[in-house]
Amino acid sequence: MNATVRLLLILISALVAAPAFAEGAPPEPNFLVQMAPLIIIFVIFYFMLIRPQSKRAKEHKSMVEALQKGDELVTNGGLLGKVVKAGENYLDVEIAEGVVVKVQRGQVATLMPKGTIKSA
Secondary structure, three states: OHHHHHHHHHHHHHHHHHHHHHHOOOOOOOHHHHHHHHHHHHHHHHHHHHHHHHHHHHHHHHHHHOOOOOOEEEEOOOOEEEEEEEOOOEEEEEEEOOEEEEEEHHHEEEEEOOOHHHHO
């Protein structure tokens, strides 16, 4: 008897569920509608992170290329000095009277206004 009741319940539940499956799934949204949030996130990411960073990198590169003798600078290591000789890839920077160090051009953090060393 138990098996008959179970079989009857299974058949009734299958008959009740059959119309729901017969209707089919709702139509899928358009591909652009699905991709719109990802596109919006990428555009925001581009304008808030990628573009400003590339602009800063371009400005830094032009500043490093324009360095010449007499410019005062700060290196990425925090040394403040004055350029005494500018080579193609390296700069000779005087960080104290009579103390000259060789620095890669790419390690220059900022260019300081003239007279900064005297006031420091």
